[in-house]
Amino acid sequence: MEKITIKNSDEVRERQKVAARKYYHSEKGRVAHRRKNAEYYEKNKEKKKARMKIAYLVRVGKVIPGKCEVVGCNEKTQPHHDDYSQPLKVRWFCRNHHLELHYKRI
Numbered sequence: 001m002e003k004i005t006i007k008n009s010d011e012v013r014e015r016q017k018v019a020a021r022k023y024y025h026s027e028k029g030r031v032a033h034r035r036k037n038a039e040y041y042e043k044n045k046e047k048k049k050a051r052m053k054i055a056y057l058v059r060v061g062k063v064i065p066g067k068c069e070v071v072g073c074n075e076k077t078q079p080h081h082d083d084y085s086q087p088l089k090v091r092w093f094c095r096n097h098h099l100e101l102h103y104k105r106i
């Protein structure tokens with residue numbers, strides 16, 4: 001009896017393994033997907049660094065935040081990077097207009 005149980009559980013496990021493998025391989029463009037993820041991660045790292053840098057410079061007073069680029073808007077601003085590889089090249093937008101800008105881009 002015990003033997004059968006073991007065999008059965010082995011079989012089940014094997015079947016699950018096969019199913020998992022099948023699923024893995026059935027995902028087309030998995031490699032591309034992974035590459036995209038890696039790219040995303042790299043980009044995010046760059047983004048984070050750029051943001052931290054400008055935030056630091058603002059904190060120590062080396063960079064004075066500008067006015068929101070939207071005419072007539074007087075809200076408190078935050079930096080926007082057009083290019084994260086240039087951390088010091090920023091444009092200033094209030095939170096709302098900043099979000100709007102990003103939404104439009106997507």
Ligand SMILES: [Zn+2]
Nearest residue numbers: 079080081098
């Ligand atoms: Zn931005």
Ligand SMILES: [Zn+2]
Nearest residue numbers: 068073094097
């Ligand atoms: Zn604004």
